[in-house]
Amino acid sequence: MSLAADSLGLPEARVVTAADPAEFAYTVFHDRHPRLFAQVRHALPYGPAQLDALHRLEEETLTGTLQPLDPGAELAAAGDRAEWTEWGAPYFGRGLRWTDVPFLWSESYFYRRLLSATGYFAGPWRGVDPFGPMKADGLAGAAVDRELAAYGALDGMSAAERDSAVLHACVAGNQADLGFQLIAGAPVGVSLIVDDSAAIWAHLNEREPGRVNLVADNAAEELLPDLLLIEHLITTGRATSATVYLKPRPYYVSDAMTQDAVALLRRLVAAPGLAGDAGRRLWGYCTDGRVRFEAPAFFCSPFGFHAFPPEIVAAIGSATLTVFKGDLNYRRLVGDRFWPVTTPFADLTGYLPGPVAALRTCKSEVAVGLTEAAAAALDAGSPDWRFAGRHAVIQFTEVRR
Numbered sequence: 001m002s003l004a005a006d007s008l009g010l011p012e013a014r015v016v017t018a019a020d021p022a023e024f025a026y027t028v029f030h031d032r033h034p035r036l037f038a039q040v041r042h043a044l045p046y047g048p049a050q051l052d053a054l055h056r057l058e059e060e061t062l063t064g065t066l067q068p069l070d071p072g073a074e075l076a077a078a079g080d081r082a083e084w085t086e087w088g089a090p091y092f093g094r095g096l097r098w099t100d101v102p103f104l105w106s107e108s109y110f111y112r113r114l115l116s117a118t119g120y121f122a123g124p125w126r127g128v129d130p131f132g133p134m135k136a137d138g139l140a141g142a143a144v145d146r147e148l149a150a151y152g153a154l155d156g157m158s159a160a161e162r163d164s165a166v167l168h169a170c171v172a173g174n175q176a177d178l179g180f181q182l183i184a185g186a187p188v189g190v191s192l193i194v195d196d197s198a199a200i201w202a203h204l205n206e207r208e209p210g211r212v213n214l215v216a217d218n219a220a221e222e223l224l225p226d227l228l229l230i231e232h233l234i235t236t237g238r239a240t241s242a243t244v245y246l247k248p249r250p251y252y253v254s255d256a257m258t259q260d261a262v263a264l265l266r267r268l269v270a271a272p273g274l275a276g277d278a279g280r281r282l283w284g285y286c287t288d289g290r291v292r293f294e295a296p297a298f299f300c301s302p303f304g305f306h307a308f309p310p311e312i313v314a315a316i317g318s319a320t321l322t323v324f325k326g327d328l329n330y331r332r333l334v335g336d337r338f339w340p341v342t343t344p345f346a347d348l349t350g351y352l353p354g355p356v357a358a359l360r361t362c363k364s365e366v367a368v369g370l371t372e373a374a375a376a377a378l379d380a381g382s383p384d385w386r387f388a389g390r391h392a393v394i395q396f397t398e399v400r401r
């Protein structure tokens with residue numbers, strides 16, 4: 001699936017792969033994934049069949065060649081044999097290493113294969129989220145406590161300060177990516193290098209309120225501020241309803257599925273103070289249909305959002321705003337390529353038919369919408385700014401190409 005770069009007259013830009021040891025993506029397969037395998041093995045009492053399959057997958061990704069999904073009952077139960085046969089046709093059976101193919105594709109396929117290795121689709125381990133224990137720890141942990149307590153500070157703020165606080169909390173929440181924490185450790189403060197938040201609020205205040213879409217990212221610490229933003233938009237009359245897009249399967253370690261949203265909502269409604277009040281309003285918005293959860297299969301496919309199915313494109317076209325959370329959604333939104341940093345965000349998102357915002361902590365090489373001078377200063381002062389998770393962007397455009 002190619003980007004629409006040529007047809008949009010954008011510069012040709014190299015597709016990110018994990019082949020070069022000097023680049024970030026290489027470390028994902030060689031440092032992050034081995035730690036992830038270890039974590040999954042320790043988190044759940046998998047038996048020899050699953051442990052062996054996990055071991056074989058790890059070896060294949062490090063030293064072997066890209067193999068198709070194992071045929072059999074498990075694949076039949078997963079129901080995605082035809083898709084992966086088609087999606088893998090350019091790569092399977094050609095002696096390619098995992099690191100030779102586009103990083104967006106290989107990483108997504110990696111999570112699909114990991115689910116198969118753990119027996120996620122058939123048999124006694126069916127439906128058991130291999131990342132469930134890590135997500136549960138996140139939900140029960142101190143970071144969520146801190147976020148719930150911090151929400152109480154909204155009480156003393158002006159309306160504009162509240163707007164700012166709820167939006168910026170969503171960016172800070174994006175540091176809470178369990179995959180990322182396998183390497184980077186606990187979250188630290190983020191420094192915003194692009195902040196279009198004033199334009200987002202101006203847009204929401206000027207437009208007739210309508211539906212807002214939120215393409216969610218991680219569960220627990222990240223989904224909490226995301227859902228509180230949705231609640232805030234509806235309660236303050238900036239949105240009449242919201243659709244929250246979640247993942248249909250375990251993905252990228254801590255990506256939120258419906259069950260994670262439910263677990264979070266249950267924790268939120270039980271919270272004391274303002275956060276609990278907001279949680280109970282949000283619960284009501286779910287039950288009266290103003291907030292809807294969707295988990296389309298597309299969100300676990302290995303493609304960028306240029307390949308969105310028509311119904312998601314239409315949902316973006318009819319929304320007053322679609323918010324894309326996090327680094328992976330950013331890569332899929334603008335295209336996982338080494339774009340020149342000055343490429344306008346609006347040019348790369350202009351294929352979508354509605355206003356778009358990205359709230360993203362920088363955790364991969366992709367960076368756009370900056371000035372040459374800003375990028376040069378970052379390169380000089382913090383050479384790892386693109387992927388260390390200490391810098392972030394709030395980018396927005398209502399310009400359509």
Ligand SMILES: O=P(O)(O)OC[C@@]1(O)O[C@H](CO)[C@@H](O)[C@@H]1O
Pocket residue numbers: 028032107174177179180217218252325326327328329331361363364
């Ligand atoms: O989408 P998220 O949760 O913000 O980040 C996902 C992420 O950790 O996974 C990829 C590497 O595994 C990177 O693109 C990115 O840093």
